[in-house]
Amino acid sequence: MNVLTINHAKKSFDELGVLHDISMTVDEGEVVSVIGPSGSGKSTLLRCATFLETLDAGEIIYMGKKAAQNDENGKAVYVKDLNPFRAAFGLVFQQFNLFPHRSVWQNVTDAPLRVQKRDKDEVAETAKNLLAKLGLAEKGDAYPCQLSGGQQQRVSIARALAMKPEILFFDEPTSALDPELTGEVLRVIRQLAEEKMTMVIVTHEMDFARAVSDRVIFMDGGVIVEQGDPNEVLVNPTQERTRQFLKSYQA
Amino acid sequence: MTFSTMLSTMSVGILRTFAIFSLTLLGSLPLGFLVYFGRNSRLTFTVPWLNLRFRPISLLVRVYIAIMRGTPLMLQLLVWYFGPYYLWGASIRGYRFTAIILAFVFNYAAYFAEIYRGGIESIPAGQYEAAEVLGYTKSQTFFHIILPQVVKRVIPAVTNEVITLVKDTSMAFTLAYNEIFSIAKQIAASQTSFMPFVIAGVFYFVANYVVAFGMERIEKALSYYQ
Helix, strand or coil: CEEEEEEEEEEEECCEEEEEEEEEEEECCCEEEEECCCCCCHHHHHHHHCCCCCCCEEEEEECCEEEEEECCCCCEEECCCCHHHHCCEEEECCCCCCCCCCCHHHHHHHHHHHCCCCCHHHHHHHHHHHHHHCCCHHHCCCCHHHCCHHHHHHHHHHHHHCCCCCEEEEECCCCCCCHHHHHHHHHHHHHHHHCCCEEEEECCCHHHHHHHCCEEEEEECCEEEEEECHHHHHHCCCCHHHHHHHHHHHC | CCHHHHHHHHHHHHHHHHHHHHHHHHHHHHHHHHHHHHHCCCCCEEEHHHCEEECHHHHHHHHHHHHHHHCCHHHHHHHHHHHHHHHHCCCCCCCHHHHHHHHHHHHHHHHHHHHHHHHHHCCCHHHHHHHHHCCCCHHHHHHHHHHHHHHHHHHHHHHHHHHHHHHHHHHHHHHCCCCHHHHHHHHHHHHCCCHHHHHHHHHHHHHHHHHHHHHHHHHHHCCCCC
16 A cells, blocks of 8 residues: 655745656555755655645645645645644654753653644553653653753654654654764664554665665655665666765765 | 931832833733734735735834834833823823833833744744644644743843833833832932932842842743753
8 A cells, every 4th residue: 555655746946946756655664765965855855745845746645645736737736734644644854853842751742642632541651662662761751952862863753653653754864963873763763664664764874775775766856866676776776877876975 | 308218208119110010011021922923924915006015014013113112212101191192182181100001011012022033033943843744733833832942042131121121110200100210319309318319229229139030040940951
């Protein structure tokens, strides 16, 4: 089953084309990594998929339901109430974006309670299990400023998972971390991949992408240059542009 | 006049000073929010034949803020009090205290609005984005995510304004309202004594000390996060 389908997505900022006709699907349980140079449109793609940016044209479909589709003029039109769709995904930001005035526990439980209006005991149980799983069992009462970057990013993963999303997006989840802290976050993502969590990960960590992904998408200049098995795309790319990009990483 | 008579005469003025102070805060702290929202209003009017687009509410509020900050509070007091008479020939009997409060509230609201704006605009966009992705409504985002962080950020600036207000209450002197400063001036003149000014000075100083102490406590209480 397709969790996410994006069809012919187009987006420009002030005449500057950022996404040119992007189409992609993500299947249930699939882990997709999106790589590419900065300015290639991969973060914009993620921001469009999570409704932080609106598409100029194209379709966004979650779980078979259309959140956006083209009108007769070929312009993307969104459904009025996007919140049911928001419930389908979670987003982990590069800068964590935890709520600094709230404890770890509140960060994780507030949206399930306030937004989803779920049962208090069930949310507490979910949060407890998530924090334990992410190695944060002792940190419930801590405030984000008391945590390391790696811990903060794990809290933000817990916050996203507490909403019970069908799919989890990561926007360069380790780019704001010191090198010695990236490992603990990547380990968590790897663990989620083993549990067949559906994920789309925008990343610069090539080795990680190769190890964890079912599929790698290489983007450049607002188009998908190539995609496929990570060992193909990252080891034997068919496109010259991909080869150049990977070479710049090895150098 | 003995020192203790002076004190008891002036203590009536202390109450009046306190009335101006507290009513001004009570009115201007919330009004500042309204002013901020007005300034931020996106309501747009278009005049097609002139190819003109403007935001009437935002524009009006900006003009109001510019006047409040650009002219002396003392002048504003006079306008609020005598304006109705000069403009419409209205009777201003018994209107003195109301005029003072109106002048102070509208003046301070303009400053508070700008302080709030600074605080709200300093919250990183990522906070709004995180809230949006989690499905918070606009008002939930404002009241539960943004506002608590704004309160912490604006407290030093608000403290400054409150301290200024304690001293600015003496401007009610302009409208011959018998708060502590006016009384001090009267006693000083009638008794040819410097002591009333000393008492008034000590009063303002102590009042501000209490304000600063209280605000510091609030700051401390909010220092559990960064």
